[in-house]
Amino acid sequence: MTKYTVAVLGATGLVGQKIMEILEERNFPVKTLKPLASSRTAGETVMFQGKPYIVEEAKPESFEGVDIVLASAGAGVSEKLVPEAVKRGAVVVDNTSHFRLHEDVPLVVAGVNDEALKNHQGIIANPNCSTMQLMPVFKKLHEIGGLQRVIVSTYQSASGAGKEAMDELREVTKEVIASDFKTRGKAEVFQHPLAFNLIPHIDKFMEDGYTKEEFKVVAESRKILGLPNLRITATAVRVPVFVSHSESVTIDFERPVSPEQAVAALKTVPEVTVFERPEDYPTPQQAEGTDPVLVGRIRRDTSNPETGLNMWVVADNLRIGAALNAVKLAEALDRMGLVRKTGKVAEAV
């Protein structure tokens, strides 16, 4: 078995730490671990396989001799450092939005479109969390009925915005309670206090009135599923939950699909757990810390009873929505012999 030198870029972040946890859990063949971060947190200690590692400051030279980079330090950092890693022969699984829609960069969900890895030129993009959990579900349902149109409303947890966001929700909730509900609390990470509130605003607003988060669901789903003309829309809402994203999904099919057919088909997907009885729906707290995508409340759409279904899709956004897929992609690269596939990559991107 080949063992690899693996760099985790953003090793002190929420997803970076989850990546190291999952590398360890899944016994990924790590020869040497290189935890990297910005100068702000470099020097901190992280644990891996029971041993402490000092986090190094990420610089272009940090990637010398690295085989695989799992990057999760923000789009700006990836823009600057990912090409440096590729130039030095590493293959990068990038968890940021920076390269996702680049033509030459495969956007891959393990178990959904692994074949796309074969075309990588050094960079593989990991989709956005709110898109990721939908993909194993959509792929199977497309197979059985043909996706004709998809409408998504999200209920996204604070952890999607990182550690500071979780801290803010925690602190603001404490403050509100300590004040006996007389204060609403501050909002520094979020645009409004999130405690006991909702914020229909994730990432920046674009010209058409959509947020970038909503745009990601639309554009990334089309790319991953290979359906460039898929009719899809999304409304993304932050909710006062710490971990797990939930999504209310309405699908119009090209051919009739009954709830029973959808349940039966989704039961065959290893990445998905189906809740069959209506009252057994998944909650975000149930999904936290688990690997499958949980799907419940599958029922005929009363606005389109012939060819429509509604459903409720929940997953741990830090695991399946980010770190787990990154590690699974590294496993697929290893299995498919695609690590260090090429050195000519740097110029391509």
Add this chain to the structure above:
Amino acid sequence: MTKYTVAVLGATGLVGQKIMEILEERNFPVKTLKPLASSRTAGETVMFQGKPYIVEEAKPESFEGVDIVLASAGAGVSEKLVPEAVKRGAVVVDNTSHFRLHEDVPLVVAGVNDEALKNHQGIIANPNCSTMQLMPVFKKLHEIGGLQRVIVSTYQSASGAGKEAMDELREVTKEVIASDFKTRGKAEVFQHPLAFNLIPHIDKFMEDGYTKEEFKVVAESRKILGLPNLRITATAVRVPVFVSHSESVTIDFERPVSPEQAVAALKTVPEVTVFERPEDYPTPQQAEGTDPVLVGRIRRDTSNPETGLNMWVVADNLRIGAALNAVKLAEALDRMGLVRKTGKVAEAV
């Protein structure tokens, strides 16, 4: 000016108290107030216009001499007592689900279908909160573009389930924080602990996999708008917010409607406040304690760019969603001369 003897049935409940607050705020012509409740809370004192009133136990005889009943004590109580009130000549605005879909009972949203009041036979039904806030919006949009299909995902606050539900959310949140997030807390009113969680389950499940809450949005919207064949579906989700319901809404129109046209049209509706700039979206905390329905994030539906719009609709579920409409309906009955319209009513229902 005629002054009325007004009974508030469910006077110790969340909506009942809000009704008395709003009767006072809006100077409704109350000659005598009769706060009524079950034996459990009868004997408690409530305040109205600065004076204390002892809550009486609601019995058939309690309605002797009463002109208007504003009922909000649960469907079972309304089933039993509302006909008794009608038999004694009162007109009842009932806030429960019990009579809403009865043929002979007008289901009315003030400002939307007041004309339906003319057909009342003693009972007028107040719609469910999650339906109510959509109606002024849908009515106007139907006028300009024709509603062809509607898809709703709700984000409903704890107060929709009453005072005990709010208390449970408050207590469970305190408990979770006191334990430093080691416990999830109890669930007695709700099906799962609601603190930092979501529950896609409001009211009971029906045979088709929908909850009754979802069914209410479908059936009540059709009845109020007079569109018995409207294609409409809903997914109803409880969120850890105390007051205000939010709804993510996708509408297919019969004719193209641009976001600008929708904004301009909704600006003419007195019950609606439109947030025009994308970044000025309403939050539930903003809506709390206010009377208008707040609508923001109006944008073209990327899955139906020609004739579709998405939007975000927020309102105080205790006011506009319940008590305010009940009082506005009483005002309309007074204005239209429909109080004590008829005595032959009791048998009809």
